[in-house]
Amino acid sequence: MKKFIWCHLYALRRIGCILFLLSITATSGWAEAQARPSASGVKIDLRLTDKSLPEILSLIEKKSGLGMVYNDQLVAGYDHISITANQQPVTAILDKILKDTRLHYLQKDNLVIIVEKENKTTSIPANDSGHLNEQEPVKGKVTDDKGEALPGVNVKIKNAAAGTVTDVTGHYTLHINSPDAVLIFSFLGFQDQEIPVSGRTSIDVVLKATVANLQEAVVIGYGTQRRGDVTSAVATVKSANFVKGPVQDAGQLIQGKVAGMTIGTPSGNPTAGSQILLRGNTTLYGANANPLVIIDGVPGDLKTVAPEDIESVDVLKDGSSAAIYGVRGSNGVIIITTKRARGSFSNTVDYSGYTTTQVIARKLNMLTAQDYRDQIKAGTRLASWDAGSSTDWLKEATRTPISHVHNLTIRGGNATTNYLVSGNYRALQGIFKKSDNNTFSGRIDVNHSMFNDKVKLNVGILNQTNNYTRNNNGDNSFNGWIYRQTVIRNPTEPVRKANGDFYEQTGNFDYENPLALLYESDGQAKNVNSRMNATVTYTPVNNLKLSALFSYARFNSNKGYAESKKHISNIKSGVNGFASVAADLSIDRLTEWTAEYNRNFGEHHFTVLGGYGYQENESSGNYADNQDFPTDLFGYNNLGLGEGIKNKLANISSYKTETNLISFFGRLNYNYADKYLLLASLRREGASQLYGANNPWGNFWAVSGGWRISNEGFMKGQGLFDDLKLRAGYGITGNPPNAGFLSKPLIGYGDYVYTNGKWSKILVPATNPNPFIRWEEKSEANIGLDFSMLKGRISGNIDVYNRRIKGLLYNYAVPSPPNLYPLTTANVGKMENKGIEIMLNFVPVKTSDFTWSTSVNFSTNTNKLISLSNELYQTTTPYFTTGAAGVPIQTFTNIVTIGKGIGDFYGYKVIDIDDKGKWIYEGRDGKPVKYDDFPHAFEDKKVIGNGLPKYYAGWNNNFSYKHFDLGITMRGAFGYQIINSQRMYMENPTIQNYNILRSAYDKVFGKTELKVNALEFNSYYVENGDFWKIDNITLGYTFAGLKNKYLKGARVYVSSLNTFTITGYKGLDPEVNRIGLSPGMDDRDKYPTTRSFTLGVNLNF
Template sequence: MKHLFLLLTLLSFSLTALAQQKVTGKVKDSSGEPVIGASVVVKGNNTMGTITDFDGNFMLDVPAKSVLVISYIGYVTQEVPTAGKNSLEIVLKEDTKTLDEVVVIGYGTQRKGDVTSSVASVKADNFVKGAVKDVGQLIQGKVAGLAITNPNGDPTGSTQIRLRGTNTIGGANTAPLVLIDGIPGELGTVAPEDVESVDVLKDGSAAAIYGTRGTNGVILITTKQAKGVDINQVEYNGYVSTSLIAKKLDMLNADEFRTLYPDQDHGADTDWIDEISRTPVSHVHNLSLMGGNSKTNYIANLNYASRQGIMKKSDFESFQGRIEVTHRMFDDKLKLKFGLFGKKNQMESTTSGGSFRGWVYGQATRRNPTDPVRNEDGTWNENVSKFEYENPLALLYEAEGNVKKTQLRYNGNIVYNPIKDLTLSAVFSYIRDNMNRGYGETLNHISALRDGLAGWSSVGAYTKMEKLMELTAQYNKEIGAHKFSVLGGYSYNETDFEELWIDNYGFQDDYFGGWHNIGIGSALKDGKANIGSKKTPTNLIGFFGRATYSFKNRYLLMGALRYEGASQLWGTDNAWGLFPSISVGWRITEEAFMKNQKIFDDLKLRVGYGVTGSQPKDPFLGVAMLKYGSYAFVNGNWVQTIVPASNPNPDLKWEEKKETNIGLDFVSWGGRLSGSIDYYNRDVDGLIYEYGVPTPPNLYNKTMANGGTMRNRGVEVLVTVVPVQNKDFEWSTTGTFSLNSNKLISLSGSIFKSDYDYFNTGTVEYSGQVADSHRVQVGESIGNFYGFKVVDVDSEGRWIYEDRNGELVNYKDFTHAPEDKHVIGNGLPKWYAGWNNTLRYKNFDLNVTMRGAFGFQIINGGRMNYENVKNSRFENRLKSVNDLVFGKHTLSPEVEPEFNSYYVEDGDYWKIDNITLGYSFGQVGKYIKSLRIYGSVLNALTITGYKGIDPEVSTDGLTPGYDTRDRYPSVRSFSFGVNVKF
């Protein structure tokens, strides 16, 4: 028996050996060069494989009649049968998918290899993962030149976006144009889980086709679509997350406070920040259903999000659904698409018209930690005699409110191909937005106890309706080496905005009064309530065209033109504007002299020029407006007068941006290295500004007119490298860099002249006082801080100042006059960088996103308020209040609180923004096609020398870089999620 077993064992080994064959081979590219590191794997068995050596050779024992799969980045994957072959020679063909990748542009798409403008594209695979709250956060750090800031941790907030610097001084819109599948929207309109790709039109030649809405950039969001034939798929994405405060201010605790100020010891030990905060739990669920056949397909998407803020009573809930049906008929010559989108948002409100009131956080920060929350009788511990000193828990719980928003959108698209190469398209959409809000304060609220505003309440509502119709015709033709396309179109966009509001107080109790029954407050009867309404209709009409030409895929040309008029300039001579653009491209690698080089697979030079406009932020700025004024006694009655509110200006026109862009795109070494470099110069002429004018002859003392000029110049770099790619391990890394230089060239035009070459804007708050924070000045960059410059302290701990002449002045002799102020910093980062890494090891994947901002300063509102020893003794302070100023002395109690350069800090930071680790199971059982689980950390680590809670502060508008005292703190989020396809 023992011998028989041995014989069978040897026989099995022999049969196995006979079933195996040794295969050797060489992998080359089309030029005969060896492909080093190519993956050679037996099809259906990923554990049986190897990679090619430095000469492109490989050796592998494989089962008889097997098929080898040979792959390498930048080349088309090949499958080679081994039956009857012991030696193989494989030639891999270059994969042109990088060049053939489709990029969304204005009113269409284009091959990436044919693009001649500055356009960035981010696909779903490269999105930021984890607990993101809008589409802006999905692409944060992914697009060079696109500064996306998340200035606080409020779940109801949105990201701020600035493309290629600041482009206005306040008279025009600053937000980029956001289009969702071609329909106007916002970054928070669509659920991040429902997005397939985001494309950004960055330069003037790309954005000019959108005319007056293109100066601040165009963001094209493409949602997920049903694709293919005989589709039948259900996909679920969901995650649960929690958060913690990323960094707290280092305030005195109760023991430290009572040691310093024993006369203010009230016996308690209260952590006020802990009292108003919590450990939040949020969850998001997204269900997508796709189905159809060769003629009809559909996608239905449902999304539910429940987001709790780190602060109590800062919750956000959203439910939205989208369904889209596409039908093809007449031999696919006609395609009909219909879409329906609905959304409902609701958030708690601790302030009128908003979500969480930042004042609550500020009060918790400054509150004496020895104060109890409540008195012995259970009432709130409140002292109405102390200025701006309020119990934060009472502010939260003696007020209630919510904000509800709904949106309903219908859209349709008809595409008809009457003949080959001709496409006619019609897009229609109707959007209706509604908002209803209510907020009320009880009779125990500080506003009633101290200010006499018993039960102050507010309600409001608005309705916005938007209609869009766009008709286009496009003809594409390819004749030999010549390829061209021509597009023409018409666009009509109409909006109607209506709003009303009522503020009232003087309620007798909390049961029958308040915002649910706002009309019974006595202030309304006494004529002290605030009631108002307004209606603003606008429309925009545009005619546009574009032509592209390509010769041998080597020489590329694109030109576009838009002629547009808008009601914002109704009553002027310039309601219509013309916005042209042109761009050219040269694919250098298609030239004969580049055929023998081995470095570049593709090298393309781009040059573009385009003109875009910016709409005035308010309507009817060019016509005379009237308003109600004071009362006059006429014929025995008091009559309210009507007075001028603005002067007419028939010459008012768009702000006009002229931009030149020079770019270089490259792909090297089979796609292992790729990227782009861009240089731009954008000049904005005719900045809208309010000029002082004499009265008479003018009706009003100010006139809105075009006068100033602003310039932005910059460089943007994007580089992607794939250092490793084989069957088990892959690493792809992308770096971005952008540099911007901004300057205000002029504040005056040919007709209207500014009295000064500067104006002050923005305010900072400290110890109940307010001061100007920023100055906009000709010859300088936007974002300059303007305040007193301190350079030292004297032996008593009092400031020593430097005046405008460079002379040192001691504290008692310094006049604190406005002319003594300096530029003491700038809140706009000079350059940004990002580093994104994607790694895969077998079924594990790891994504790490990092980004940073450099070359800017921050006004530290926390230190300015909580490091001054002259603040009221009953208020809390930072532990650093007793630090040596300039390393010499503590600050003297004699020094009054003020805004000066000591509270301005360098804001440079580098963030490990997102870390996501996932595992993919592939197909599980009969019904699960794929399953992936992941864990994610958002805002994982910040490296900075800044002493505040987070250097990522607002960079919006003309007042960037101010870290306000009452800012909702930044959070660090931890998520666990699952993605499953059925």
């Protein structure tokens, strides 16, 4: 008997022709918004005489690009069929040829499945007589890992001919001849499963997508591409592999999952976001350093999409993949595809929710009240500092938070109209008191097709409201100063005085009661994010799609903050309270028009895309503050009551900016015989930031190619490689300056002058005009290898890249006069990033009950500043300094030197300590110099570390045993150092007026205690930052075969996040800031990272 063609052999045999056309039809900017090719939407010519049904179906498959799934025995015996069709839909042709048969067809995405009309399931007899020694039939349902029914799945008895296929709802019925039979479930693009019957009469199955699926659709710019046709460095993470638990934003979902992408979470603040760096730092000043985020085809922000609403994340890492986005794609592109309505199915309701609690991941080992008193007895601390209480300040300021998240999704529809409605509520409590973040998101997605599928409409609406607490007047919701005060506060002091007021010591510099900072201030921020987008796709003729995307996004923020008259800052300044309000509004409009044409000539496959885009942004806002109020009752709701306005102590300001970006772009995809692949793109853009400059427009192009070695003749017969593809690409992208009008002379307010009996501010030049200002330009070369071995058991990719950035923006000192201003911004500098990325996937164990899949990623990055000068603009030194050690040390911490990389620490190098407890340094000549003889000059400083890791690694494991699943995510960073500012300021036993670390009394270098009063930044406080985190552990159980009429599926799970860290670093967390020009500083003012524990549930109705 012939094998069923929808098994994996079918996938391999048809890989060159089934999904290639289907995977690149999306032209609106995202994949899921576009309807895939359907049997009703594809029209073909057909003139056949006296042909068999299998021959006709095979020809329809070749002409339409649709996949025909059927059983050979089912369609056998239908011969002598003739048909003539002129540009008719495939549905009409199928209706004709199947009219007088017992067959019918179903459609699942891009597949047409042939089944019997009479029965919901089609059983294939074991022999010509059709008789089996049968027992009671086995029934069940087959779904994918998202709970969606899979029609057309092949269900077969192992070592027997009997089999069936699932119906449109995924159900099957199969008669078996033994209670010990083993069922084999197979479907195109999914892993086979073998399940023993073991006497059961009901077996439900969840099929998992194949580990290395060449037909998987990868979302790229303005469309999709079949995974097997990708010629650039593109990574994809599906929702099943996301990090679980209370993630801060969508970025943390893929933390440790993408080689070359560094995602950090250095803060436990519930309003904080993840820090993302892709393939190193690419700029110095004035330009954006973050990857572009695209949400369903529209530029957005990671915080505007609920993590539970995301279907997949695609990352365009290299220049050849990101160049289609031009100036915005310089730092890579993160493409987020949300869960969407698709296909025809009955109404379904999915609920997911979890509750979580947190603890501080690690605490500093400070002196307790008893330690204080012991040191007083030992004579190392002053007796006058014992205030008589015992207070754990960190405990007083924190709590055991309980957060909860709920997500409800409703979807339904038919082939003409379908919809998805989702609501997401996130109530997040921070570990610190009065640090809360509540967000509600509502989303609607509707697809409608009309005029025989010639016109398709997608409409998406998102509205998100976000309210969070504020305890400072800055941009951050939480004042990190509060944490510092909890650790440096004298533990013998009480929280409050006898009269109930907070206990304060106003005579100490930078010494404040952290509870008073929390409760003598009050603030709130209310943000509203709204987005509406619509895409219209018109197919006037076969293979041509015209699309138009319209998007309107609005962000509105209102903030208020107030300090009572008892707040320490007002006590010191002698005023009765302070209050401020701020409002910000941003409106973004985007219009994109695209046309896509694809055509096949034998083994030549072409797709051509052309488009035009226009984006404009309007941003405006205002701010006002006042002080000295008659009462605290109004908070920030009545600024006019303050007396500060009369004394000219109030402030008011406003702003408004407008920017726009105009783009023309095109792309060509070519595939010959599924062996030779080519992609070329060009984008021309003009930005308002360069208005008036000589170079307002930029051209950004890319070319990449691939060679599928595994499809060559000399690879035939080998059984090792399923797929082997070599690819290479080169692309150019750019970054515009953040500030606008740098080509024009700008003026601003200068000092006050006394004229005509009064003081007035004068207008002075604020910039020098530079008509040659232009984009920062990044060119990137990438060579990669994709492979799959042993039927997908081993797969992965290797990439080697080199990024060179020229025209770096930098401020140069110029003589004034003749220049109007002493600084000029110019494009002069050059920088380089290069590295290696490795991604390996394994399936070490795969049985009917147990599966273990694992993936390992590794990456390196080396950064180098090549130059900062040319003939016209020169730097005064071959370096510049940056970073800050803080008060009272007040020195820079980092240096950026031409010829070296970003991140170097620059300070005094300590090599020992003398008998007097004083530092011994390495001098300029490399020889030891004692503390009293050391000049402590700039020339005595050396490079004493670097804050950027040289190596990153991740290891992800997924185990499944029957209905149990276990996921473990691990990641690490190596080859870098951290400035431990906590030790730098709190590990000196001579400090009397602040609390200190217990380690302050340890012997330095094992010799003696430190006896130097002056605090300083030196190499003793620079530590190895290497770490390995067991980041996320999730254990779940899925309830299968539920008999409930309404509840179709359920899963419960427990999860931990930031579970365990292996490191030699002595601070709170080695995962510190890595963004910008001064990475590696573990600051004193922070919101400490937390460890979370979660209980969650997923329900399908």
